[in-house]
Amino acid sequence: MSFDTMYMENILDHYKNPHNKGRVEKVDVINKEKNPSCGDEIEVSAMLTDNKEIAEVKFDGHGCAISQASISMLTDILPGKKVEEVMKIGKADVIELLCIDIAPMRIKCAMLGLRVLQRGILKHEGKDAQYIYLSEI
Amino acid sequence: MFDVKKIRKDFPILERKVHGKPLVYLDSAASSQKPQHVIDAIANYYKTIHANIHRSIHSLGEEATAAYEEAHQRTAIFINSTSWREIIFTKNTTESLNLLAYTLPQLWKEGDEIIVSRKEHHSNFVPWQQSAKIHGLMLKVVSLTKEGTIDRDHLRSLLTKKTRLVSVVHMSNVLGVVEDIKTLASIVHANKTETGESTLFSVDGAQSVPHMPINVQDIDCDFLSFSSHKMLGPTGIGVLYGKKKLLEKMPAFLFGGGMVGIVTEKETTYGDLPWKFEAGTPDIAGAVGFSAALVYLQKIGMENIWKHEQGITRYTLQRLREQKDVTIYGPADEKKTRGAVISFNLAHIHAHDVISLLDKEGIAARAGHHCCQPLLDFMNLAATARISAYLYTTKGDIDLFIHALDTIRKVFSR
Numbered sequence: 001m002s003f004d005t006m007y008m009e010n011i012l013d014h015y016k017n018p019h020n021k022g023r024v025e026k027v028d029v030i031n032k033e034k035n036p037s038c039g040d041e042i043e044v045s046a047m048l049t050d051n052k053e054i055a056e057v058k059f060d061g062h063g064c065a066i067s068q069a070s071i072s073m074l075t076d077i078l079p080g081k082k083v084e085e086v087m088k089i090g091k092a093d094v095i096e097l098l099c100i101d102i103a104p105m106r107i108k109c110a111m112l113g114l115r116v117l118q119r120g121i122l123k124h125e126g127k128d129a130q131y132i133y134l135s136e137i
Numbered sequence: 138m139f140d141v142k143k144i145r146k147d148f149p150i151l152e153r154k155v156h157g158k159p160l161v162y163l164d165s166a167a168s169s170q171k172p173q174h175v176i177d178a179i180a181n182y183y184k185t186i187h188a189n190i191h192r193s194i195h196s197l198g199e200e201a202t203a204a205y206e207e208a209h210q211r212t213a214i215f216i217n218s219t220s221w222r223e224i225i226f227t228k229n230t231t232e233s234l235n236l237l238a239y240t241l242p243q244l245w246k247e248g249d250e251i252i253v254s255r256k257e258h259h260s261n262f263v264p265w266q267q268s269a270k271i272h273g274l275m276l277k278v279v280s281l282t283k284e285g286t287i288d289r290d291h292l293r294s295l296l297t298k299k300t301r302l303v304s305v306v307h308m309s310n311v312l313g314v315v316e317d318i319k320t321l322a323s324i325v326h327a328n329k330t331e332t333g334e335s336t337l338f339s340v341d342g343a344q345s346v347p348h349m350p351i352n353v354q355d356i357d358c359d360f361l362s363f364s365s366h367k368m369l370g371p372t373g374i375g376v377l378y379g380k381k382k383l384l385e386k387m388p389a390f391l392f393g394g395g396m397v398g399i400v401t402e403k404e405t406t407y408g409d410l411p412w413k414f415e416a417g418t419p420d421i422a423g424a425v426g427f428s429a430a431l432v433y434l435q436k437i438g439m440e441n442i443w444k445h446e447q448g449i450t451r452y453t454l455q456r457l458r459e460q461k462d463v464t465i466y467g468p469a470d471e472k473k474t475r476g477a478v479i480s481f482n483l484a485h486i487h488a489h490d491v492i493s494l495l496d497k498e499g500i501a502a503r504a505g506h507h508c509c510q511p512l513l514d515f516m517n518l519a520a521t522a523r524i525s526a527y528l529y530t531t532k533g534d535i536d537l538f539i540h541a542l543d544t545i546r547k548v549f550s551r
Contacts, residue, residue: 007494007548038489039506039519062519064487065549106493 007065008100015065020058020075031120032061035112037135040067044117052083059113066098066106071113073097078117087118108135139441145529147172147433158499161534166310166344166478166525167503168366171430175369178429179422186425189418191395201421208424209411211431216361217352218378222410225377225384226419230343231260233362233377234304236390236414237339238264243388245301247273249330252295252303254279254287255515256312259508261304261341261362275299278511285314285467289324296328302337304360307345311507311521312467313450313478315345322357337383343367348446348476348527350439353378365423370430374423377414384410391416442528446477449526449535453479456539463542466521477526480507483542486549488522494548495522498541 023030024047032043040063047055057078059071077097078086094110095102102110112134119129145151148170153160162170182204188197190205206221213221227233242249251265255278269276277300279292287305296303303325308315318340325338339360342351346361347368353361360379366372379387389396389407393416398406407413434442454470457463462484468475483491488504495502502524506513513519524538 007490009551012549012551037505039510039513040487041519062487064489066490066493103493103496106489109489 011065011069011098011100014069014072018059018068018072020056020072022058022060024056024058029117029120029124031116031123033116033119033134035063035067035108035134037108038064040064040109040112042067042071042113042116044071044113044120046078046117046120048083054078054081054083054086057117063112064109066102066109067112070094070098070110074114074117083121087121089114089118139437139445141445141529141531144437145531147174148529149173149176151529155499155501156497161498161500161537163500163502163524163526163530163534163538165527165530166367166523168372169347169369169527170529171369171371171426172433174433175371175426175429179371179426182422182425187422190421191412204428205419205421205424208428208431211428212376212378215351215431215435216346216378217354219354220381223378223381223384225379225411225414226424227362227375227377227414228373228420229366229375230341230362230364231264231375233360233375234261234339234341235264236377237302237304237360237362238268240387240390241302241337242268242272242274244386245272245274248275248299250275250277250297250300252277252279252292252300254305255281256285256309256314256509256512257304257306258310258341258343259510260343261306262511265304274301279303279305284473285309285312286316287321289321292321292324296325296336298329298331300328300336301330302339304339304341306341306343308342308348308476308478309467309509309512310344310478311480311509311512311523313475313480314467315349315474315476317474318345318358319356326357344476344478347434348439349443359383365427365430368430369433370427371420371423374420374427381410384414389413389416393417395419437528445528446526446530449530449532450475450477450479452532453477453524453526453535456535457481460539460542462546466516466518477530478523479525480521480523482518482521483545486545488520490549491522491542491545494545495538495541498537498544500538500541502538 023045026047027045028048029046034041042061044059046057049055057075119132122129150170186200188201190202209221209224212224277295280288282288322338326335328336337359340358342361342363346363364375396416464482466480492504504522505520
């Protein structure tokens with residue numbers, strides 16, 4: 001197989017059968033943004049517990065295999081995490097989660113869902129979301 | 138005699154491998170590759186001539202000035218302009234269009250109108266949109282026919298006594314459609330403004346000038362913008378052609394050294410054309426490289442290049458039409474005038490995934506909105522994949538690309 005790990009089976013599985021697609025029933029955090037570089041649009045919604053943990057998180061929208069698989073996997077592991085922990089998740093964590101050898105130009109695809117969620121959390125807290133960039137390399 | 142094999146030997150980069158496979162470069166609409174001739178011209182300039190231009194009286198300065206001015210002359214000949222003074226060197230097409238958008242409105246008044254089309258590249262859209270906000274102008278957007286050409290009836294209906302300028306793309310970087318620019322020029326020029334002047338006509342030639350013969354006198358456009366790096370030359374240098382009488386009337390764009398006549402504490406007069414619009418030390422080496430690219434293109438002949446690309450376009454469209462899961466955007470019928478820029482999507486596979494997987498096969502192509510968000514919004518698309526050809530593209534390149542589509546399908550059907 002000449003393809004490297006970028007299109008491993010688990011990526012394609014999540015792409016074809018995404019987990020947690022849709023919108024959470026009780027919306028605490030919601031954010032919908034467009035990736036300025038490719039035009040893909042993604043919505044992430046989350047329900048929080050009283051002690052500021054993620055109870056449930058769902059996503060909607062269309063995008064490439066990398067962006068869809070990435071947010072699909074994240075929605076599996078985020079519940080139970082504290083909001084401040086979610087804010088600390090970064091590039092290395094997502095790459096580790098995806099288990100792929102990602103091309104530099106595709107990092108922003110992998111990070112899109114997470115960044116939309118993080119910006120949503122900041123907006124929810126009434127904070128400035130500007131410092132989180134969607135066009136991350 | 139056009140010999141693509143021989144031409145390919147002039148482009149050292151075509152020898153390289155990507156992911157262990159021979160490079161198949163199908164992204165010339167974004168930027169073309171460079172022949173050895175151009176690379177040598179730039180290296181030789183730095184090795185043997187370089188000095189600052191215009192004010193250096195020593196030999197190097199004189200030679201550099203001569204080389205820089207010669208680049209203007211070659212450009213004038215290339216597009217059949219009447220004078221090299223009508224050639225302004227900018228950074229790229231975007232800067233050329235910004236020059237117009239910053240200076241022309243200073244001659245107009247609030248409420249005046251500008252028309253662009255729906256398929257404009259952001260470089261011929263955003264400068265006018267923002268300039269309209271600054272100067273209180275109205276920006277109108279002309280719609281397209283089903284074929285993707287400018288709807289002439291709609292254009293006629295948008296033209297009023299207040300319309301100062303129409304600025305449109307000659308060849309679309311998304312749809313590949315080529316406009317009958319001469320007819321558009323005559324429609325636009327037939328319109329008179331309140332002051333009795335004709336409406337001005339500006340052409341974005343970024344995708345057309347590199348690929349077909351262009352004659353500005355025949356087209357009768359007022360302005361033409363294009364970039365060196367899409368036509369075998371280096372990045373960092375572009376061209377604004379403008380009719381002399383208009384350029385003379387226009388206020389200067391950037392101020393500083395090189396563009397002035399006499400400077401006193403209170404006032405400044407401006408230099409002659411084209412220097413009035415070329416402030417600061419320009420990209421001299423870029424101009425030398427661009428000049429070499431023009432010589433190379435002229436030696437091969439723009440007619441021959443256009444004919445070769447038409448052959449590649451016909452062949453690509455034929456092959457793509459055989460693929461049941463491929464949607465082609467823009468005219469799929471090769472009988473329509475269209476250039477070698479073909480946007481498509483593969484059913485159920487996102488354009489970015491297509492391009493990433495093509496890259497693994499050594500094939501360089503592009504995905505996204507191609508800097509045409511208003512057009513893609515109108516087409517209800519987020520992204521397309523795009524391949525584009527040039528004088529060095531072969532049918533063999535297209536065969537490898539078509540074959541790679543199969544490999545991509547296999548990955549996604551796992």
